[in-house]
Amino acid sequence: MENANNKTIITVLGHDTVGIIAKVCTYLAENNINVLDISQTIVSGYFNMMMIVDMTGAKVPFADCAAALEQLGEQIGVAIKCQKEEIFEKMHRI
DSSP states (O other), rough: OOOOGGGEEEEEEEEOOTTTHHHHHHHHOOOOOOOEEEEEEEETTTEEEEEEEOOOSSSOOOOHHHHHHHHHHHTTTTTEEEEEEHHHHHTTOO
16 A cells, blocks of 8 residues: 555646657656556647656655656656655645
8 A cells, every 4th residue: 555655746748749658657667656646638739747656665766756757858858847745735725
């Protein structure tokens, strides 16, 4: 069972191109990060994806993961951001 403290929100935004989901998921799989939920939409050529992942068994610390995904995003032409779930929840309270 995943630990709530290890949940991370990953967002991906940019122009739609082939392979975005595959490249992000490949990085996650290679680093033993489990995808719990994923939602993606494409509107007028813009790709938007939100993932909830469990980092309990991750091979890399959160900060390294966030930096690597941001760099991956730059390589494939999208913006990738990571936030720990508890921070995300506090920032998006109404």
